[in-house]
Amino acid sequence: MSVVESQEPDFIDHDHYIISKEENEDPGFIDHEYYKSEIKIENQVPGFVIQDRNKGAVKEENRDPGCTEVGEYKSGIKEDDQDQDFIDPDNPTNEPDSSSGSSDQQRGGKQLKSHCCQHCNKIFTTSQSLKIHQHVHTGEKLYSCDQCGKAFIELGSLKRHKRIHSGEKPYSCDQCGKAFTVLGSLKTHQRVHSGEKPYSCDQCGRAFTVLGSLKIHKRIHSGEKPYRCDQCGKAFTELGHLKTHQRIHSGEKPYSCDQCGKSFTELGHLKRHQRIHSGEKPYSCDQCGKAFTVLGHLKTHQRIHSGEKPYWCDQCGKAFTVLGHLKRHQRIHSGEKPYSCDQCGKAFRESGTLKRHQHIHSREKPYWCEH
Numbered sequence: 001m002s003v004v005e006s007q008e009p010d011f012i013d014h015d016h017y018i019i020s021k022e023e024n025e026d027p028g029f030i031d032h033e034y035y036k037s038e039i040k041i042e043n044q045v046p047g048f049v050i051q052d053r054n055k056g057a058v059k060e061e062n063r064d065p066g067c068t069e070v071g072e073y074k075s076g077i078k079e080d081d082q083d084q085d086f087i088d089p090d091n092p093t094n095e096p097d098s099s100s101g102s103s104d105q106q107r108g109g110k111q112l113k114s115h116c117c118q119h120c121n122k123i124f125t126t127s128q129s130l131k132i133h134q135h136v137h138t139g140e141k142l143y144s145c146d147q148c149g150k151a152f153i154e155l156g157s158l159k160r161h162k163r164i165h166s167g168e169k170p171y172s173c174d175q176c177g178k179a180f181t182v183l184g185s186l187k188t189h190q191r192v193h194s195g196e197k198p199y200s201c202d203q204c205g206r207a208f209t210v211l212g213s214l215k216i217h218k219r220i221h222s223g224e225k226p227y228r229c230d231q232c233g234k235a236f237t238e239l240g241h242l243k244t245h246q247r248i249h250s251g252e253k254p255y256s257c258d259q260c261g262k263s264f265t266e267l268g269h270l271k272r273h274q275r276i277h278s279g280e281k282p283y284s285c286d287q288c289g290k291a292f293t294v295l296g297h298l299k300t301h302q303r304i305h306s307g308e309k310p311y312w313c314d315q316c317g318k319a320f321t322v323l324g325h326l327k328r329h330q331r332i333h334s335g336e337k338p339y340s341c342d343q344c345g346k347a348f349r350e351s352g353t354l355k356r357h358q359h360i361h362s363r364e365k366p367y368w369c370e371h
Contacts, residue, residue: 197207253263309319
């Protein structure tokens with residue numbers, strides 16, 4: 001029995017998640033946590049002032065000159081290309097007008113204005129920057145794709161989306177050459193090479209390269225399963241797991257083998273299947289050298305050497321190395337015989353026993369003596 005096929009649906013393969021997330025993510029989706037913590041060149045609103053992030057941090061060389069952090073200014077760190085329209089909220093010359101959300105300020109003989117968002121209190125140096133920002137709150141999508149019609153709140157999001165149609169990937173890794181449509185995706189990818197894992201779980205200490213992976217991991221501790229199937233009610237920790245599950249109901253099998261045509265609901269299942277044709281067995285036992293096509297089969301095999309039997313019968317205490325063996329054993333206690341002959345109706349506990357029985361009706365004798 002394949003352990004992999006019976007694997008818990010909420011299992012998270014974080015290495016796969018890191019590599020494939022950008023390709024699967026909805027281009028129109030806005031991750032507000034990521035938006036707050038990562039500076040995106042194309043998407044940054046000119047004149048935007050962040051009030052409470054990384055005080056005293058040195059400004060990144062690729063940051064939009066129109067974006068200045070208040071904490072950075074307070075600490076006296078100011079680079080040559082910093083926005084001259086920057087406003088120090090600790091030293092205003094006039095009090096803000098609460099009705100208009102803007103105030104005049106004097107710096108170096110230059111009259112400046114600050115514009116504050118009444119929804120989230122973010123400060124902008126120009127009224128136009130504030131208007132663009134307010135689309136986040138109103139949900140207004142002014143920018144639409146001329147090829148597919150999808151609409152976006154920000155112009156930068158539309159530009160990134162258009163790369164799906166054009167195939168453009170302007171950001172490439174200088175170590176492996178892999179290319180990306182978004183700068184943030186490249187930065188995340190580079191952590192694969194550097195080994196950097198900046199996001200760690202405060203409960204178990206496990207670290208991750210991507211913030212989204214940490215959020216999903218935390219659901220293991222909280223038990224949260226926010227994605228629920230509307231047909232059977234089963235809940236999942238990840239949206240991708242729900243979408244895969246829903247193919248059971250729809251019958252959709254989008255992944256097909258180019259050699260035999262067999263179709264699968266999951267890409268991983270197709271890849272395992274293709275090893276039947278190629279003969280590839282990438283998982284080998286370090287004690288006896290036996291090789292397997294599936295990692296789960298190797299883990300099950302290794303219990304022969306370790307003597308581990310993690311599956312116990314709650315009625316008689318007998319232990320087994322494989323979950324499937326326990327389930328078959330439990331039919332002795334329950335009397336269940338799920339496999340029945342379609343010719344005579346005789347029932348059996350195991351499918352193998354049924355197949356042997358059917359030779360009586362077919363008169364098939366598949367085993368020959370070599371002598």
